[in-house]
Amino acid sequence: MEGKRDDKDFIAVLREYGLQVTYQRLAIYQALYHTKEHPSAEVIYQQVKKRFPMISLGTVYKTLERFYEVGLIQKVSPVTEVARYDANIDPHHHVVCVKCQSIGDIDQVVSDQKITLPEGNPFQVLRHQVVLQGYCPHCK
Numbered sequence: 001m002e003g004k005r006d007d008k009d010f011i012a013v014l015r016e017y018g019l020q021v022t023y024q025r026l027a028i029y030q031a032l033y034h035t036k037e038h039p040s041a042e043v044i045y046q047q048v049k050k051r052f053p054m055i056s057l058g059t060v061y062k063t064l065e066r067f068y069e070v071g072l073i074q075k076v077s078p079v080t081e082v083a084r085y086d087a088n089i090d091p092h093h094h095v096v097c098v099k100c101q102s103i104g105d106i107d108q109v110v111s112d113q114k115i116t117l118p119e120g121n122p123f124q125v126l127r128h129q130v131v132l133q134g135y136c137p138h139c140k
Contacts, residue, residue: 010072017070027051028063029072029087038076038084038094038103076103076131093129097136106132 010029014021031047032039045060064085067073074086076094084103086094093106117123 013070013072019066019070024048024052024055024059025063028060029067032064032073032085033087036105038086040082040084042082044085074127074129076129093132095132095134095136097139098133099135099139102136102138104136 010026011021014025019025027048028044031044037043041061041064042057044064045055045057048055048060064073064075064083068075068085071089072087074089076084076086076096081101086105088105090107095104095106096102115128117125
């Protein structure tokens with residue numbers, strides 16, 4: 001996936017935004033980078049805690065939010081009870097199962113129609129995503 005970055009890109013982006021490069025930040029990013037599951041902060045915390053037992057859940061939350069702010073990761077729209085994260089920053093959409101809360105990617109654009117605001121609307125759009133809700137094959 002083009003939207004995923006390797007460790008060198010990740011370190012360059014951290015430095016570009018004046019963020020210190022730490023082993024914990026690298027471990028948090030790698031935990032997200034190496035999965036397609038769109039994990040929550042709690043799931044990432046459980047993985048990173050194996051390597052860094054002293055890390056706190058709060059640190060993982062703050063780190064993920066900072067990564068999101070600088071564009072390193074995406075946050076999947078909060079249609080589930082907790083925020084879920086995605087290292088794929090290429091334009092794509094998501095499908096969310098309303099029963100089991102699983103999230104999947106749709107790489108092909110569902111609609112070519114551009115979403116535009118009415119002329120004169122002063123709102124500045126930074127990012128957007130389409131989230132389709134329904135039932136996954138296991139929950140049908």
